[in-house]
Amino acid sequence: MKKILVHICCGVDAVYALRKIKEEYPDAYIEGYFYDPNIHPEEEYILRWIETERVCNDLGIKCYLAPYEIEKWLTAVKGLENEPERGKRCSVCHDLRLEKTAEFARENRFDAITTVLMMSPKKDFQVLKEIGESIARKYDLQFLSIDFRKNGGIEKMNRLSKEAQLYHQNYCGCMYALFQQREGEYIKELVSYGKGRLPGSREELLFIKQIRAFAESLGLPCKEEGFNFVNWRVIHSILKINKQEIPHSVLWFSRSVKGILRAKVKNLMYEDDKKVALLNKYNCKIWILNQTLKDIPLEMPRVFTEPILIVGSDYRDLIDIDTKVEIRLKTEFDENGRSQNLIIGNPEAVHTLEYYSDTLPDGKEGYSFINIKGAILENLDRIRRGEIKVVIYGAKTAGNLGKMYMKKAFINI
Structure with a gap:
């Protein structure tokens, strides 16, 4: 039986690519390896990992989380900060990720490696193929070059991603690519808000995703309802x-x-x-x-x-x-602000336990993961029976927007 280790960069790219690998290698044993040292900030790394783990759990695939090594990446790409997308900096970035994957694969007796980076239309397939094959030879492994984009792969990925309500990042993770794309602009993606989870922030979304992952690990149905606000x-x-x-x-x-x-x-x-x-x-x-x-x-x-x-x-x-x-x-x-409500259990349940995902900037006026985890476990049987649901509303501190959206109690503002 062939043993394949798949380098994974995010849940979106993995959601179809992993299915494709299972289809092409039905008798293989497959595991995932999440490693992206280029991602900044660390909260973004954790958010993409949570979504990757959700995808792998759904497919019954074990996935490993590699350490966050932004400093290693910064050292490797020093002098290449102004390289364009798909330029030398990207090649160095691919080298780092696939080298780390190959090291792990050899240590754990895998036969072959591949990467879901080949799913992304923003990445050069031929460059990835050449780098992957070169590194695989170095570690006495086979590199599987799979063009996931063929035969409507992108459309299938987008459909599956939407169905799973995956977080869809709007940048590869590289700060230098963002600097070039938005020269002179304030780049909110690169900002962390410390203790607080502000409405519409990455921290608020990360909190929702962590709760969802926990609830799904208990077999509970979950649904996110996103909404836009100023x-x-x-x-x-x-x-x-x-x-x-x-x-x-x-x-x-x-x-x-x-x-x-x-x-x-x-x-x-x-x-x-x-x-x-x-x-x-x-x-x-x-x-x-x-x-x-x-x-x-x-x-x-x-x-x-x-x-x-x-x-x-x-x-x-x-x-x-x-x-x-x-x-x-x-x-x-920002007219493109976005938050979300999370519903755990049967949305039609008569009784509701209400919580909120955001906080004030200092982290006050909010709930912790432990608070909500405890409430779910305490009411687990009732949630499973459909008697009660748990709802985590978004954007409370901005005016109870999530609850207003849920109740459709819109006012003219």
Whole structure:
């Protein structure tokens, strides 16, 4: 029996390619090997691994996760940063991945290796074939050159990927390729948000995928319902009061301030949980909380986008009528924001356990994987019987958008 090790770069490329390999080698023993040292950031690596593991589990194929080795890749491609797509940098990248795969294959007594990179229309098939055959000879292995794209392979891959609701990445993982494609632009794909899982972020999606993978490992049916929304983020912000720089946060959907706003407090209003300072320019406000500084989630989407900056109670006595204020604020609205709800169990179940996938930037106002895992295990029998479902809503802190979408309770905003 031929023993084949398949290098895998992502679930999307693997979902059809693995089926094709099983079809062409029905008597072979097949395992997967996930290794992509070019992927940045690490959260992206983990996200693609989770989806790869889902695909392999569905096909009954064991898959190994190789270490994340971005520094090794950076060293290997040094000097090739400006190479075009399919250029020398890509060849070095293929070398790294297939060399690591071949090393693992020889150590574990495989007979042959191949790669699902041959699925991607963005990769040069002939280059991959030559590199694969050269490395395979070095390790006394056979390299299987399979043109997965033939006979409608791309269309079959897209169909299977959609049916499985796989995460479909929009870049190969290489930061240098993204730099070239989006010269001078802010590249959100390369940003990690630390402790928080912001609405529409990779971290929020990764959280959903981790929960889905766990639920499916218990044999529970899962369904994702994606939805688009106007997303928002702070690019940079500075708040000075009487020339003193003040720690602060910015309320969701605050618009940018052009240049530097120099203003004075013209009025003060007092509410139960805060003092509100209205400035004499730009319809701008400062919320002074009755507690230490924290981010504020939205209960409903904001209709008005005047800039609102938030400070803690430490600075309550510093702000009064005619206090001088200086603000620099750059924010960005993204009409292509996307989040998703996850339904675990029978969608028609009468009873629902509700959770949320996003958090505030500091990681607060949210649930942990352990919270939701515990709830699933505690109610496992009832979920299996269809009495109860678990729903994880997306984009809560941006105004409960996931729950609104689920209930179809749209408002004109």
